[in-house]
Amino acid sequence: AQSVTQLDSQVPVFEEAPVELRCNYSSSVSVYLFWYVQYPNQGLQLLLKYLSGSTLVKGINGFEAEFNKSQTSFHLRKPSVHISDTAEYFCAVSAGTYKYIFGTGTRLKVLA
């Protein structure tokens, strides 16, 4: 079975500062990893995904994430955040089947 841990429930950061949202997973098999973003009163949308290949994955809106197999992590980063990045971010894992396990989410609040 797989599990996902997002240790930070809330992350406040000033506008134009860098941010890292942490995600750790556990699995006994190879996994696919995802980050989704949920803006207020909207559904989730895919930011980026790691299926195979390069461990550095670039997504929409300037976000990127790095898959680290030895540390079982898939942290999300952005070098300079904007007010519009305020949202909830979910990390998810799949073992290649149809089942996706989601973390509990991290609320990113960008401060002016």
Add this chain to the structure above:
Amino acid sequence: GAGVSQSPSNKVTEKGKDVELRCDPISGHTALYWYRQSLGQGLEFLIYFQGNSAPDKSGLPSDRFSAERTGGSVSTLTIQRTQQEDSAVYLCASSPQGTGELFFGEGSRLTVL
């Protein structure tokens, strides 16, 4: 093209009443999921439909919950005899097979008084 559509967007009901939540997936998507999102709990898997295969109902929390998908398209999640702990946002997602991406609707917020 249209995204995943869910209705109603908000539903307030009294304890003990039945509710139906509807999901209209993206045309051509063979997979359909229902998730429940409670405050601070992340997304809880409820049920999965894939084409004409038998659904995976392993996430349904009790026998008061049921779902069907008609004609491989629209899905309805039914909660019978609602309880206050059923209050949550119910999210539907669809996926074209093999892409690894889920497309979510905006959810149906259920409040049980």
